[in-house]
Amino acid sequence: MEIFQVTNGRLGFLSKRFTTILVICFIALPVLVMAVMMSTNSKFDISSILGVEVQNATALDVDSKPTTTSIPDDKLNDTQAHVFGRGSDPEYEYSQPTSTPDDKQLSKTLASSSSGGSVSENDTSQSTSIHNVNLLNGTFASRFGERPGSRNDSSESTSMANDKLLDGLSPPGFDERSCLSKYGSVLYRKISSHKPSPFLLSKLRNYENLHKRCGPYTEPYNRTLKILKSGHVGSTTMCKYVVWRPDNGLGNRMVSIASSFLYALLTNRVLLLDHGTDMADLFCEPFPNTSWLLPMDFPLRNQFRNSELRYAHSLGGMLEKDRKNLLMGSTPPYLYLTIKKRDYDLDKEIFYCDKNQALLGKIPWLILLSEQYFAPSFFLIPSFKNEATKLFPEKETVFHHLGRYLFNPSNQVWKQLITRFYDANLANADERIGLQLRVFHANAGQIQTVVDQLLACTLKKKLLPEIDTRNSVASSSNNWTSTKAILITSLYPEFYKNLSNRYLVHPSLTGEVFGVYQPSHEGYQHRGDNKHNMKAWAEIYLLSLCDVLVTSAWSTFGYVAQSLGGLKPWILHKPGHGVYLPCKRATSMEPCFHYPFSYDCKSKNKVDAGSLVPYIRQCEDRELGIKLFDDEQS
């Protein structure tokens, strides 16, 4: 225990706020910080260096059994919780967790000392339940008080209930314990100023009923499977499906799931995910009393990896071979549809051309592979345009609403990674600044370029202050005006090194005190691993809880964070592309559709998809991409 000292120095304000919940406050003075940093050299175990407060409550105790999980606890244990590995690139960036002896010591001590806390061990939901008023005295209360747009502690439970259901996005009557994040998010995220349209809400409720009626192993589902086998599509009243298949990194997958869900909404299809093994346990089931996971015994699964079969049953492949048959009305029971950045151009042409949507509409099973955010295309395809604009009168909120509706962290990700890291590191800051830093073609020179760019951007736009190089933080203690937390997500330690050297050693000229945190910096990428995806998801979510975001161009990882958080990030310019500006403010929080169609169905000429309607224009970070903007701004 001697390594844990509760000090009431510079961070003494913390202990005032943490009455029963906070018990161990582990603080290192700046000088010590430097000493430890020097001695550990490249091994930056941030949580053990920077003074992490650890809560006593069993809510943060990984030993308590999550209510819904199929992963053994030892797969994701204490040592990893504070410093979970992984980087910022949306594409294949996964990494091993790091831990130092200090960290292990910390978790061991915690594990043995934290039982019998004030929060019931047996009901994990209490820790995030907003009905439990006592808990609001701790971190949560202080956070509410300081956040713009937050309500008074005494505010009515009706408004809380409203917020809790995200203005109606979340269906009522859900078992809260099965998805703590769904209702707990209100305690962590600012209330959105963007309200979903009543039409969207009613569409979602109808969709939920449809999904429940047609979901896996229901009678209609079983019936359509028979059609798959018989090959004969008769009745038009049966349930229809879109099966989403994974491709590329987590950010790409999430934007493509959201796009597929919008397609399902617009075509009255049921969305089922082939989540594979590396996406298990990331998200809660979004639809009540049913599942969005494609059953393992789905008959076409054995075809999924056979590209010849896939092509033979693809839109393009079938049309080439069998145009007449298709048009004569012998509807195939299933079809593969590929909407990727390259290849399958015929699929894309067909998909985006209105006349073919009628044909697609008859096919019971569409099996869709995409890594793109193709949602904006529905605002251009004539047969969907009206309904899409009615669902989203505020056009830049498509992912903001659908993402918050669909992507709620699983209990395991929520408790062991997100809330744990947030409570320990970010909760008490007056402002959280999230930096999502991707380095293209990483080498020392490129990394340095991005470090320069980051500083140029954050100083120029006054996101971060200048420092007082003549003084050290130690000499000006107790003279701060506010506290800020800088959350860095990157594969590389250079950003952390630079910013912590700046702000932990020298006081800022504005009198703000900084904490600098980076959950991981692994330098290389992993793929296909559920655990790493969980950490990636936690980092995306933590970024989305920040007040200010700086992101890298072309990054779906950043897009998901900004849209979930309702934030317009400062986007770092991609080095080597056009005019040199360090960064630029996004004017829409929507993700960018990187590879939109460029084919005019009527004239069969090339067309610029960013010039057809005022609310779809070139992305801020990519000339070839398009995204949705609000009408008002056009």
Ligand SMILES: *[C@@H]1O[C@H](CO)[C@@H](O)[C@H](O)[C@H]1NC(C)=O
């Ligand atoms: C934590 O997980 C790591 C890697 O999975 C494992 O080596 C270690 O033994 C685990 N520690 C505990 C306390 O379970």
Ligand SMILES: *[C@@H]1O[C@H](CO)[C@@H](O)[C@H](O)[C@H]1NC(C)=O
């Ligand atoms: C945790 O909190 C409880 C109740 O406040 C207290 O009795 C217990 O000693 C605390 N545990 C530690 C390790 O301080």
Ligand SMILES: *[C@@H]1O[C@H](CO)[C@@H](O)[C@H](O)[C@H]1NC(C)=O
């Ligand atoms: C768990 O909850 C049940 C019912 O809510 C209660 O009877 C029991 O004492 C609790 N167990 C612990 C260890 O708190």
Ligand SMILES: *[C@@H]1O[C@H](CO)[C@@H](O)[C@H](O)[C@H]1NC(C)=O
């Ligand atoms: C929370 O605050 C209320 C009123 O201020 C007080 O009665 C209660 O004891 C506090 N609870 C905790 C756990 O500090």
Ligand SMILES: *[C@@H]1O[C@H](CO)[C@@H](O)[C@H](O)[C@H]1NC(C)=O
């Ligand atoms: C909070 O309460 C105070 C006093 O009760 C009131 O003046 C203030 O307007 C309230 N703030 C909000 C956001 O409701």
Ligand SMILES: *[C@@H]1O[C@H](CO)[C@@H](O)[C@H](O)[C@H]1NC(C)=O
């Ligand atoms: C889900 O099922 C449970 C038990 O059957 C029921 O109590 C609950 O109301 C249902 N929820 C919804 C949203 O249908």
Ligand SMILES: *[C@@H]1O[C@H](CO)[C@@H](O)[C@H](O)[C@H]1NC(C)=O
């Ligand atoms: C659908 O088929 C599965 C087996 O494939 C069966 O377990 C289930 O009961 C069937 N559902 C209905 C409603 O008959």
Ligand SMILES: *[C@@H]1O[C@H](CO)[C@@H](O)[C@H](O)[C@H]1NC(C)=O
């Ligand atoms: C504390 O801040 C005030 C105003 O920001 C400044 O005038 C004063 O010199 C500072 N004191 C120390 C010890 O830095």
Ligand SMILES: *[C@@H]1O[C@H](CO)[C@@H](O)[C@H](O)[C@H]1NC(C)=O
């Ligand atoms: C941080 O990077 C800037 C720009 O490259 C450089 O001027 C500065 O010396 C670096 N600071 C530290 C502490 O590494």
